[in-house]
Amino acid sequence: MIELNVNGRPQAVDADPATPLLYVLRDHLALNGAKFGCGLGQCGACTVMIDGKAAFSCVTPISALPGRKITTVEGLGTADNPGPLQQAFIDEQAAQCGYCIAGMIMRAQALLEANPSPTDDDIRRHMMPNLCRCGTHMRIVRAVQRAARTMKNVKNGAGVNVTTK
Amino acid sequence: MTVTMKTLIRLARVAALCVGGALIAALTGAAPAPSNDAKFDATQAAKGAELAAIGNCGSCHTAEDSKPYAGGRPLSAPFGTIYSTNITPDPDAGIGKWSEAEFVRAMHDGVDREGHDLYPAFPYDHFTKVTDDDVKAIYAFVMTRDPARAQRPRNDLTFPANFRASLRAWKTLYFRAGRFEPDPTKSTQWNRGAYLAEGLGHCGACHTPRNVLGAEKLSDAYGGGDAERWLAPAMNEDSPAPLPWTADEIFNYLRYGFDARHGIAAGPMVDVVQNLAKAREEDVRAIAVYIADRMRRPVRQAKSNDEANAFAQLQESAAVPGMGRDAIPARSGGVASDSGAAVFEGACATCHYSGSGLQSTKPVPLALTTSVNAPDPRNLIHVVQSGLWPASGEKGAMMPGFAAELTDDQLVAVVSYVRERFSRQPPWHDVSQNVRAIRGTERR
Numbered sequence: 001m002i003e004l005n006v007n008g009r010p011q012a013v014d015a016d017p018a019t020p021l022l023y024v025l026r027d028h029l030a031l032n033g034a035k036f037g038c039g040l041g042q043c044g045a046c047t048v049m050i051d052g053k054a055a056f057s058c059v060t061p062i063s064a065l066p067g068r069k070i071t072t073v074e075g076l077g078t079a080d081n082p083g084p085l086q087q088a089f090i091d092e093q094a095a096q097c098g099y100c101i102a103g104m105i106m107r108a109q110a111l112l113e114a115n116p117s118p119t120d121d122d123i124r125r126h127m128m129p130n131l132c133r134c135g136t137h138m139r140i141v142r143a144v145q146r147a148a149r150t151m152k153n154v155k156n157g158a159g160v161n162v163t164t165k
Numbered sequence: 166m167t168v169t170m171k172t173l174i175r176l177a178r179v180a181a182l183c184v185g186g187a188l189i190a191a192l193t194g195a196a197p198a199p200s201n202d203a204k205f206d207a208t209q210a211a212k213g214a215e216l217a218a219i220g221n222c223g224s225c226h227t228a229e230d231s232k233p234y235a236g237g238r239p240l241s242a243p244f245g246t247i248y249s250t251n252i253t254p255d256p257d258a259g260i261g262k263w264s265e266a267e268f269v270r271a272m273h274d275g276v277d278r279e280g281h282d283l284y285p286a287f288p289y290d291h292f293t294k295v296t297d298d299d300v301k302a303i304y305a306f307v308m309t310r311d312p313a314r315a316q317r318p319r320n321d322l323t324f325p326a327n328f329r330a331s332l333r334a335w336k337t338l339y340f341r342a343g344r345f346e347p348d349p350t351k352s353t354q355w356n357r358g359a360y361l362a363e364g365l366g367h368c369g370a371c372h373t374p375r376n377v378l379g380a381e382k383l384s385d386a387y388g389g390g391d392a393e394r395w396l397a398p399a400m401n402e403d404s405p406a407p408l409p410w411t412a413d414e415i416f417n418y419l420r421y422g423f424d425a426r427h428g429i430a431a432g433p434m435v436d437v438v439q440n441l442a443k444a445r446e447e448d449v450r451a452i453a454v455y456i457a458d459r460m461r462r463p464v465r466q467a468k469s470n471d472e473a474n475a476f477a478q479l480q481e482s483a484a485v486p487g488m489g490r491d492a493i494p495a496r497s498g499g500v501a502s503d504s505g506a507a508v509f510e511g512a513c514a515t516c517h518y519s520g521s522g523l524q525s526t527k528p529v530p531l532a533l534t535t536s537v538n539a540p541d542p543r544n545l546i547h548v549v550q551s552g553l554w555p556a557s558g559e560k561g562a563m564m565p566g567f568a569a570e571l572t573d574d575q576l577v578a579v580v581s582y583v584r585e586r587f588s589r590q591p592p593w594h595d596v597s598q599n600v601r602a603i604r605g606t607e608r609r
Contacts, residue, residue, distance in 0.1 A: 017507040018506075018507045018511040040516055042563060042565065050570065055569040058515075059512045059570065060511065060512065060570040061508055061511020061512055063507040063508060063511065064508060064511070064570060129565065
């Protein structure tokens with residue numbers, strides 16, 4: 001049994017220590033947000049956060065994770081009550097097929113937690129490891145910018161979710 | 166009609182600019198700085214571009230996010246930090262006022278325009294070997310770059326290096342001015358390679374160890390040195406490569422950043438490779454021929470190529486414990502969860518395991534790579550931590566970094582495991598100190 005902390009909840013998982021986190025998330029914990037793209041850490045569809053940093057869950061053995069905080073896209077909000085980044089991706093319609101989006105959101109979340117006011121250049125550089133084959137990159141950059149504004153407004157007590165179309 | 170209007174407006178704007186420029190010139194009494202392009206022969210500047218690529222000039226003389234050749238890049242030196250100079254033709258911030266003779270003197274003698282000694286972070290101990298003609302071509306090249314006004318930050322040096330006078334003593338001890346002397350017993354190609362590698366290429370600046378005063382230990386030329394917290398591996402008989410490098414393989418590595426039997430250029434070598442892509446192919450071949458000769462087969466590691474290849478193949482294909490997802494349930498708990506083997510299985514084996522039948526990746530066999538066989542673990546730690554990324558917009562090998570995925574302990578464990586499993590060299594003893602030192606320097 002390996003103890004994992006996923007989205008703030010402790011989870012005991014019965015799997016080989018070398019099992020990649022992605023398999024455990026999807027097959028054991030039914031958290032299907034993170035996707036299997038390449039399985040080689042080359043595409044970013046499996047991106048989650050580990051201790052606040054974006055990580056490829058397909059090449060992270062669970063042996064590496066006891067005592068560390070794992071956050072998946074499910075940890076940012078729900079369909080009824082999406083988090084600021086999720087809402088921003090909806091508002092900017094920053095998905096086409098959507099396969100890469102959970103990974104995109106998680107990598108962007110890691111950026112915004114470290115840098116609440118990124119420039120477009122910061123965003124492009126930070127998001128570089130994640131690929132989108134539909135080509136929604138421009139919208140993704142806009143969505144990250146939008147989420148950064150929302151998060152700042154919330155933090156500054158404006159308390160409004162700026163979800164204008 | 167609109168097109169004509171637009172053209173007219175554009176012409177009017179150009180005319181206005183010209184009048185404006187003339188007016189400013191008349192008012193200030195100074196002619197607008199004429200473009201340098203007219204003053205230099207284009208072929209000469211083009212030749213200079215190829216030579217500057219071999220000299221890797223732009224790597225040091227361009228800071229992140231600065232204009233090309235505008236300087237300001239921090240270079241760590243034995244006694245502090247030196248910032249590279251602006252070598253664009255800006256008359257104030259750059260070298261716009263320098264004459265050709267002053268530029269040649271700087272390259273050959275290590276003095277600035279006023280005659281002050283320069284810090285040897287500028288490798289004039291190598292550039293002194295370059296012919297006048299080649300230095301003049303480089304002058305034509307840099308003087309035709311876009312001028313940039315950037316001023317570099319002040320050097321941050323401690324005693325005694327903060328006194329320029331100490332440079333005089335240093336130069337007396339270690340600097341010998343003089344052009345390259347060909348070796349008549351060697352081929353023209355070898356001599357061309359030697360000229361470029363020893364002179365402009367300044368390979369020894371990283372690949373030769375330095376003494377406490379920062380001078381190259383010429384008695385141990387190419388014995389392996391340091392480059393920005395990376396190991397610059399030995400390029401003499403002590404080369405850690407399990408298979409001896411051939412000239413063709415060195416050419417592949419220098420020109421394309423990759424050789425299937427040795428590895429992928431990483432760290433500071435990425436810049437070198439990017440630059441050598443702009444040099445003349447025959448020049449890169451000549452350098453490869455010269456370096457291959459310097460790396461003559463080590464006598465004390467007289468194992469054959471076949472043996473090294475066989476070892477590599479065996480280590481690659483030997484069943485990784487627990488590999489194959491179907492094996493997982495049966496093996497649950499079979500591998501200590503903090504062991505390097507478990508990390509390797511989960512993080513590395515998907516790509517670095519040729520038995521998996523996965524053909525989408527074809528990494529260099531770990532047992533053949535220089536980083537796994539090197540005398541210290543720095544390069545392997547860098548690569549595991551930061552991964553390998555082709556330059557922006559370029560194609561090339563890509564490996565994800567594991568800085569976020571693995572803790573320090575896991576990095577230590579997996580690096581030690583890889584060394585033990587894929588190399589016949591003795592274990593590294595300083596893995597954890599090096600992981601701590603390198604942690605946080607990752608680049609994405």
